Amino acid sequence: QQQVKQSPQSLIVQKGGISIINCAYENTAFDYFPWYQQFPGKGPALLIAIRPDVSEKKEGRFTISFNKSAKQFSLHIMDSQPGDSATYFCAASWSGRRALTFGSGTRLQVQP
């Protein structure tokens, strides 16, 4: 019940295109859903996060869409750039256990 399932495992997008990564969860107690970006050999960096009381949050080129009834959330990267090439992780946590449960990760490659 603590799992967060992430797809796809890898993604290739052309420069300027939209990258979409999806996550699904089972634990309805989860109330915080962040997305992290990780470059090789580096720690994860927070991109954007959402709570279940809103269905969408946008920050620059990054948008989270959240579907509470389906227990799914997704990351959209608009106008994808080669510099966005990295591994992206979704995660979730809840007030009773603030440690993050991570998805399996998506390796994004943006081709010039």
Add this chain to the structure above:
Amino acid sequence: GAVVSQHPSRVICKSGTSVKIECRSLDFQATTMFWYRQFPKQSLMLMATSNEGSKATYEQGVEKDKFLINHASLTLSTLTVTSAHPEDSSFYICSARDGGARTDTQYFGPGTRLTVL
């Protein structure tokens, strides 16, 4: 933004020795820190939750006597890998929550690459 540092960034040690990794929150007080482990091309797996002034809470399957965690101050947590073996070689990453802010944001350190020969 909040900064978390880790030291060392890389360490190579012989099998059987102990290695200490430090995690510091540089510009905020972290009442809770977390230690994760990441194998190549895999996700982050939580090892333990460290609360300032109390014993760490370890995840199932993580040996507390092998991975010693100390959170002696609001800005420092340490992970000591005791009697390290080659299978302990991994990327260890800490994160910290800002205890003074009403946020669930976790800030991650840059990670420590441990190689046990």
